[in-house]
Amino acid sequence: MKVIGVLTAGGDSPGLNAAIRAVGKSAIRQHGMRVIGFKDGFRGLAQNRTVELDEAALSGILTIGGTILGTSRDKPNKMAIGDQVWDATPVIMENCKLLHLDALVCLGGGGTQKNALHLQQAGLNVVTLPKTIDNDVAETDVTFGFDTALGIATEAIDRLHSTAHSHHRIIVVEVMGHNAGWLALGAGLAGGADVILLPEIPYSADDVAEAVSQRRRGGAAFSIVVVSEGAYSRYHLERYNELKAAKKETEDPDKLAEIEAGLQQALRLRRSRTNRLAEQLEIATHLEARVTVLGHVQRGGIPSPADRLLATRLGAAVADMVADDQYGVMVATQSGQVVPVPLDEVAGRRKTVPLDHPWINTCRNLGISLGID
Amino acid sequence: MKVIGVLTAGGDSPGLNAAIRAVGKSAIRQHGMRVIGFKDGFRGLAQNRTVELDEAALSGILTIGGTILGTSRDKPNKMAIGDQVWDATPVIMENCKLLHLDALVCLGGGGTQKNALHLQQAGLNVVTLPKTIDNDVAETDVTFGFDTALGIATEAIDRLHSTAHSHHRIIVVEVMGHNAGWLALGAGLAGGADVILLPEIPYSADDVAEAVSQRRRGGAAFSIVVVSEGAYSRYHLERYNELKAAKKETEDPDKLAEIEAGLQQALRLRRSRTNRLAEQLEIATHLEARVTVLGHVQRGGIPSPADRLLATRLGAAVADMVADDQYGVMVATQSGQVVPVPLDEVAGRRKTVPLDHPWINTCRNLGISLGID
Amino acid sequence: MKVIGVLTAGGDSPGLNAAIRAVGKSAIRQHGMRVIGFKDGFRGLAQNRTVELDEAALSGILTIGGTILGTSRDKPNKMAIGDQVWDATPVIMENCKLLHLDALVCLGGGGTQKNALHLQQAGLNVVTLPKTIDNDVAETDVTFGFDTALGIATEAIDRLHSTAHSHHRIIVVEVMGHNAGWLALGAGLAGGADVILLPEIPYSADDVAEAVSQRRRGGAAFSIVVVSEGAYSRYHLERYNELKAAKKETEDPDKLAEIEAGLQQALRLRRSRTNRLAEQLEIATHLEARVTVLGHVQRGGIPSPADRLLATRLGAAVADMVADDQYGVMVATQSGQVVPVPLDEVAGRRKTVPLDHPWINTCRNLGISLGID
């Protein structure tokens, strides 16, 4: 009888429990394996904090948000204990040996794929699943969690339409996505946004204002502007690049200090981008603007049917991989098919929105501004 | 300036208005076309009942269920007017000529593809979009409407779990799908059903009862059985085939009448299948069973973000097709890409669930009964 | 330290777990009591099947539908065991004594109040809470479960509007409520129904048809008819009363048999009332009609915030009652205040919709038909 361990790492994501359930039920019922859960991601793996994932533990969890196992952002090779950072790899290897673990299943996002590859290279048999509401894991069509977050963000935009329309206001709504604009683009299109700003396309505040003003001239005295957390302006980008270039040119400590202060300020400004954009729009368009930051509600709650289906299907496939001794892979979907992808092709890469993506083209066709003319 | 007509035909489906909006906004803004809507499907086309689809008419409809154009199940070549059935094709051709229509966009399911092909062959320039909550249109990955219906059916199953669990009951829930089991299979998997019965896999009531009893022996004194509208039992199938065969063997009018009565009864029984199955399960398992027929709620209401995205993307692509004079095609998605499919490859065909579909395999892996052992 | 027992009886209802949690947490934290749950209503009380309701058991249940304790429709004094019906009262008294129970808290609807009164009269200290989605418990403004069911039924009516409107159909939707029309009236008003039929107001199919036809003449070629499970026609009522009267007049066995058959048929017809009404409307109005029976979905799922608030507030009040040794009462709300009502004022009574209720007047003001002119 094979023994498999399961952990969830990184930010929590709807569908994690559906995936744990599918891995577990499939491993137990189809393959006769034993399934052990580790608490709080790689930290629990290092600390040997386990829970038996039997039929009873796997029952009734399909619709629960978050992860019953708990999660953390710890890395196996750089784990903070008290004030110290510590390589927990040998302890982890030892724990897995003591538990007679045949395989370790890691559910997580981009960072987790890296950590899983590290443990695979250290000698463990690892299989992973891609989850994140940001949808930015490489080599897979889509990650579970994304569809639920899309639903929450779209519903919020639907609601903000009421206020925007009734008060003739600009509503600037910030959605999650530090590095990839999938959520902003998807929710913006589905929610009928008028402007969508992505990390992939530096925007011009003037062009955003012009798009809003043009709507007003056409008779629509309100606009919805959807902004990715990680979006930034073209001006900001140029200023940042200039400072970076200037930094290389000089060794004068006074100038360096000045440049460094400029870079710090640029970072601060980036953080308050959404509020500043709202102010810029008020000045340029003479309409009231309001900001809403959706925040952590986007990660939580009952997973959508599509996320449950994806997580369940992938979870069952993971158990098959382990049964076939196929390790060192992330179980992905490509063109709708389940495929194993070698971890080293995934780790350290990120899937951003390509500029010729159909959703981008659809925006252009419908006249939705992407913040540049 | 090109002029295009738009109509919606067949059963209403969430996402139709999102598609109308995308066709219209894209045609107007991107291609400078004029867009005319026909009321109530092919009937309105025959009766020349039109509405101008300008910016104002297209605004605020993205989230509305049903279709602002109205729909009907009429066929161009067999249209009932009063007591008569009538070939409206020539009148339709004339109407389109008078309106200087360059192209006709038909949004509908399997039947609509056939009707659209008929008009294309009669000389119109036709482009179609696949919509149906049943997801059974050929040559496309998925139809808009399906994800919303999946959400409604799954939520209903989630709710029925409360009662099933609290009362230790079997809940038999019938979901839409006369010919294809996509909705039952998807909602069953996503909703954590214990048994899923599809039109594609004739079931045995004994095997269903055994699956429920086995759960009970394992300590779970409740079960959720999801049944497709069009599912039927193996016994029923055999009886039906026998009668059909017998019909061919005889010319004796008495025997024929008897056989015909048997076939009629078989059809009647099929219609009340869900109730009979519940009774059979009560007798076999000594548990209480209750039936819920979800019905028309599955077609209605606000479209899901995924359906809005799909409908919007396909709608924008339709306008591109017309701009490129590409006619006689349905705009489909295949492996995630938008592709035009010749109407004669789609019309008259239906996409049922293949027996080796990943969702079927996932059911087997998780120990979900498909009604046969 | 006082010991209290808690059970849930009758049909499951959203908010039961919120109430159990509030009774338990308040009893433990505020009053230092011990709390024991009985499984499956009065049956578990008779069989001494218990579960400790400590902090851990009460955690995380606020949002779960149904009841974690299970429920049944068994009565203490008429409990079916195998083929026999049996008075379990002495066994129940003995069990409570062995458990050193100071008080028993019964959560249930009208029937449960009766059963609780019976146990109070047999010598137990009983406090009850009113729950039911039907809102028909006497002497309380509202029962928890009603607001959630109202939300589900209203959302269903919202969805059916899509189809009714797109297809120009009459949709007849049957909602729960055998004896009281609260749910039909509330959901009908909130959902914008055109006709609402209640058990309290026998309807005339002709008047319903006239209301639909009048809408059509005014340009609205669709209607939503909301029907309470327990609604019946004036014709049916008269026919039933005639037969009942005729039964008293005769002793002729042939006539009696004929009358009895008539009564049976009347009952059967009542059961299929919704389908017949739809047929009558099709014939009278020449519009298509479709029937949807909402069924058990109305009882299930996550309780609404209002139901959670009500259940939590009442649950906390129950613990106060027990602390004050106030027994033999149902904890009700009257004009928004929590008040204890003696069980003998509640048991055996039912709160139906009074004909001068504000919602009835609102229907009249808005021109919503109640099925009589």
Added chain:
Amino acid sequence: MKVIGVLTAGGDSPGLNAAIRAVGKSAIRQHGMRVIGFKDGFRGLAQNRTVELDEAALSGILTIGGTILGTSRDKPNKMAIGDQVWDATPVIMENCKLLHLDALVCLGGGGTQKNALHLQQAGLNVVTLPKTIDNDVAETDVTFGFDTALGIATEAIDRLHSTAHSHHRIIVVEVMGHNAGWLALGAGLAGGADVILLPEIPYSADDVAEAVSQRRRGGAAFSIVVVSEGAYSRYHLERYNELKAAKKETEDPDKLAEIEAGLQQALRLRRSRTNRLAEQLEIATHLEARVTVLGHVQRGGIPSPADRLLATRLGAAVADMVADDQYGVMVATQSGQVVPVPLDEVAGRRKTVPLDHPWINTCRNLGISLGID
């Protein structure tokens, strides 16, 4: 035939369209009146921007969020036009005369009641309805909009539980309510919050930290803290009062400047209270804390059934008031009954949460911290 005008003023609120529909349909169908809508609140009244509210305009708006009439925060007697503030009362009187208006119906919150009283005193026949998501209008049990906002805020808290639980975090969630804590208290109780901070009860950050730490010692390594927008700390209150007192004591310009700076800082700190509280909790409890500000999503979207019922019932009652020439009143609910309340008893007053409110007591019974020990 009487002619009535309708306007919506102040912040938009779910249920406004349901109320407009009920006023209009009832006025037209029941009383044969003519109904005129004014755009954008009192501003449209001054500018004579009207829309005919006939059957067609009132159809299909029941479920739409916001207000079809538009709204603004303008006051009749202090209206900003360009750079000037202007008393529009005489113009309004003239407009109403020209339109032969018999009565004006104003739908709004606390400010609107004041403005309506002003117009009543100036000679118009005014009836008002109380709407606001904050539930802080005096002399009425509840305002429409509140139940919908309660639902949105509670659902958000449900979702935040996923993240709090999975990551062992403190989640501090800020909900609307500048002056009254109804929404925070209701959503906190319904959402299972551990700490609830209201404007009515100045909190101590130490006591909040102690409540969270106590939960942790009991084994729950996460907490949900719900904070009203208008909540502030006891420390802050004392500091503010001291400065206010000191201001009265001195005439020294330097000291006054210093005090003024202190008051300004206090206001700034109050605005960033939620973020500071999260930091204080991180330091005191050694747990991670995250802040979510729900913002404008709380005002938007489809009204809940309870809000639709309330708005519809009150709207119909308004038409009755006008028919009976009963003016100068707000149509309120008290103990569940509809009653007219003289506007001068409502205007300028606000309904805050009384410290002996049942929800407050329920918090105490369940051990939910109110931020003071």
